[in-house]
Amino acid sequence: MNNYKEVVDLYFELKDSPESTRESYWRRMKLFLDFIEKRGFSIEQITLEHIQQFILYLKKERHLKPGTINNYISAIRFFYTYVLEKEWNSRKVPRMKRINRLPIILSKEEVMTLIHSTTNLKHKAMLVLIYGSGLRVSEVVKLKIGDISSKKMWIRVEGAKHGTDRYTILSDFALQTLREYFKSYFSRKSYSREDWLFPGSNKDCHIHVKTIKNTMIKLRDNLGMDSRISAHTLRHCFSTHSLEDGVELVYIQQMLGHKNLETTSKYLHMTSKGLMGIKSPLDPGDS
Structure with missing residues (x-):
């Protein structure tokens, strides 16, 4: 996994992305990669179907909100297309519909x-x-x-x-x-x-x-x-x-x-x- 992190770090270094962006992307990618490895698959074997299962896991077991899940999808898509150099299909991995709620405002x-x-x-x-x-x-x-x-x-x-x-x-x-x-x-x-x-x-x-x-x-x-x-x-x-x-x-x-x-x-x-x-x-x- 360290080899993949080096590839990710190099990309963000070349892009000169803020540290917060790098940290959040890698944190989400690592959770996904851990999910894959715990199920006995190698990272090179990742398919869109695996990604679908991970999204269902985030939704049904982690109970994450649509906006948060979409952030995971963005990170996984980056890893899938840039690091693994595989073709993405947005019809198979659609972004979740977000409900725009107004935040709480205190007096x-x-x-x-x-x-x-x-x-x-x-x-x-x-x-x-x-x-x-x-x-x-x-x-x-x-x-x-x-x-x-x-x-x-x-x-x-x-x-x-x-x-x-x-x-x-x-x-x-x-x-x-x-x-x-x-x-x-x-x-x-x-x-x-x-x-x-x-x-x-x-x-x-x-x-x-x-x-x-x-x-x-x-x-x-x-x-x-x-x-x-x-x-x-x-x-x-x-x-x-x-x-x-x-x-x-x-x-x-x-x-x-x-x-x-x-x-x-x-x-x-x-x-x-x-x-x-x-x-x-x-x-x-x-x-």
């Missing part, structure tokens, strides 16, 4: 209740940055000390999704929280601008995304909140609350790092202000 008060419910300064600072600046979880864990500008009140996000860099805002509240965190974690250590803002147990590595995801789950459950709430919910709340506060959609797009304005425009459906002032035909009009 500002609920967001602050979540944030204040943790006593861990590092975790609190990360949650504050996700909500206050619209960062992805994968982006906040990779921040370096030099990415924060207290003078210009912005955050530089490098190597984000789609391989882009961008700037987003830094809130006063987030800056205050960061200063408290920094004083607690860095005051007695030597550091440079290139050091991780949120180092893991090994200071040479940043904190893992699962740490903040699991933290959010614990906080949510402790407060008895909706089980669909995740760390990414805070990014959705940033977008929706910004719209409600009158920030133009194009600026929100830039801060979120969306390639298309259409992606950002979905938040129009989630704002309370989007429905304010509209009178129902059930109610009497002006006489």
Whole structure:
């Protein structure tokens, strides 16, 4: 299997894909290859029928959602066509139909209740940055000390999704929280601008995304909140609350790092202000 991983790694290195893309693709491909080998087949023997069985396994035994299964299909298709150099047939391996559900949006008060419910300064600072600046979880864990500008009140996000860099805002509240965190974690250590803002147990590595995801789950459950709430919910709340506060959609797009304005425009459906002032035909009009 290592030989296959080398081929995959070379492709993504030549393409200069983000580390997150490489990791997610290989993780899904490895699960598929383990599935094949446990059933006594060699990787060279893989057929479209094997892939069909794996998809049924993901659906019926792992109970994964259509969107997640489609991500597996993309990874497997890449392995099947690029690594094994076999011909793909989309009619035999169709992508699953996704149901577009609107994400859970918390009120500002609920967001602050979540944030204040943790006593861990590092975790609190990360949650504050996700909500206050619209960062992805994968982006906040990779921040370096030099990415924060207290003078210009912005955050530089490098190597984000789609391989882009961008700037987003830094809130006063987030800056205050960061200063408290920094004083607690860095005051007695030597550091440079290139050091991780949120180092893991090994200071040479940043904190893992699962740490903040699991933290959010614990906080949510402790407060008895909706089980669909995740760390990414805070990014959705940033977008929706910004719209409600009158920030133009194009600026929100830039801060979120969306390639298309259409992606950002979905938040129009989630704002309370989007429905304010509209009178129902059930109610009497002006006489």
